[in-house]
Amino acid sequence: MKTKDELPDCPVATTVQLIGNKWKLLIIRNLLVRPWRFNELHKSLEGISQKVLTESLRQMEADGIITRTVYAEVPPRVEYALSELGESMRPILMSMQEWGNRYRAQMRE
Numbered sequence: 001m002k003t004k005d006e007l008p009d010c011p012v013a014t015t016v017q018l019i020g021n022k023w024k025l026l027i028i029r030n031l032l033v034r035p036w037r038f039n040e041l042h043k044s045l046e047g048i049s050q051k052v053l054t055e056s057l058r059q060m061e062a063d064g065i066i067t068r069t070v071y072a073e074v075p076p077r078v079e080y081a082l083s084e085l086g087e088s089m090r091p092i093l094m095s096m097q098e099w100g101n102r103y104r105a106q107m108r109e
Helices: 011-019 022-031 038-044 050-062 090-108
Strands: 066-071 077-082
Touching: 011 022, 022 038, 022 050, 022 077, 022 090, 038 050, 038 077, 050 066
Parallel strands: none
Antiparallel strands: 066 077
């Protein structure tokens, strides 16, 4: 997790720094529904490379937004889920979804 000194002074800039790219937002969108395995996420996010997905997941885990659970099975199973902190972003994404729906409806008129 980043220290207070590593974060911008502006709270909006802090949020953008943590989740402000397309892939992180879409990963969070998926994880709002349920925990996902890496290959499931990769298949569901059209256009993302394995490298970018891996980097995004590692960054979000380091920032405390997601959790990574490794199950002692053969072959090993790894699931990604939102942490409590990540779950607290639900209202943000729901607001973005509502805004996007209104915008799309307005463009159809």
